[in-house]
Amino acid sequence: MSDDPGRESDREPSMNISGGAEGGGIAAEFDPATADTRAEEVVDRLGELYWEKTYGGQDAFTCLVRTILSQNTSDKASQPAHDALIDRYGGSASQRDADSASGQPRADGVDLAESLANAERSELAETISGAGLYNQKSETLIDTADWVLEAFGSAAAFDAFVKDEEPSTVRDTLLEVRGVGPKTADCVLLFAGGRGGVFPVDTHVHRIYRRLGIAPADADHEGVRAVLERDVPAAKCGFAHTATIQFGREYCTARKPACLEDPDACPMGDLCDQVGVYPETDEVVDPAEAPEAGE
Incomplete structure (x- = not known):
């Protein structure tokens, strides 16, 4: 160098x-x-x-959403889909703070997991249509949001779980979710949890x-x-x-x-x-x- x-x-x-x-x-x-x-x-x-x-510091649920959108899709295609999703469905104040440096728009006071869990599937599919496999991914995102709310109560609680729990426990838990494979789980551990050795x-x-x-x-x-x-x-x-x-x-x-x-x-x-x-x-x-x- x-x-x-x-x-x-x-x-x-x-x-x-x-x-x-x-x-x-x-x-x-x-x-x-x-x-x-x-x-x-x-x-x-x-x-x-x-x-x-x-590495680390990203909101865990937002990171999970971003990684699901990127599956079998180039960054060039999935990033605009992610931006469109955030623009339409917003996110919590903590998520806004986490992404403020990138200028991503957020809707005040909205929990992204709750917002996606209540999304109309066809509308969500249309929003992320640039990402490829958008019908499948819209179902996965809604199911994942439902799981986060059922298992943790909110996106903020899920974020705390990813950052504070043992990495092996986080990984095993994520791998139980339909549509979440090893790469997706590891990206959440790395980019949200900041875990070394991943x-x-x-x-x-x-x-x-x-x-x-x-x-x-x-x-x-x-x-x-x-x-x-x-x-x-x-x-x-x-x-x-x-x-x-x-x-x-x-x-x-x-x-x-x-x-x-x-x-x-x-x-x-x-x-x-x-x-x-x-x-x-x-x-x-x-x-x-x-x-x-x-x-």
Whole structure:
């Protein structure tokens, strides 16, 4: 990383997922030379590309809603749907405070869980139609809001549960809710609870660490998570999640990873086993479909 503050501020655009100077990000201070595992070395090298950010502090129910909307949908599509939902259904005073920095509109005195529990499904579906699978997601959001009210009484009480209860208890509780999978539960723990040692696994993370050869080629999302939470220090897991997503968007894409055109184009080239990537034939397959060495 450059020691020049002027150049440092240009190292990553502020709109990128892992932060930026204008988004509250700070320069990562990781040193790949001191890493104890290859996974940690990868994460430390990501620190030379991307910014750290502060994790935790988001309202838990709002975070849960946002993550449900993002399922099987790009941020470009799901963010406007989230903004439209907040604009129509509002949120509590505590939720307004939590999102005030992003300028998201809130309706005074409204509990978002209560508001969504009472929403007319077709109206909610129309509101979030830009997010994809909007009929299914509208049902999930209403059911989830009902569950929060029944189990906790309010969005504020749910927020306290996420922030104060044991992470394993929070995760297990969330996984009992229809429509909430491991990635969604872990995002709530990370972005709302600020819990260290939580490494949410989305499609980018699942693809990249199997392609690198750090996780088994046939590992499912939970298998990849287990490897990463074992091999990456707890304090680095949050950064590793967001930085890996950014790396997947910029370098290690699903169909055209940077190494296909230029072996030196990828900053992880010397750490990667290229499982399922074949530059000599310009072929890319899922790591689970790649033949084992020697076959």
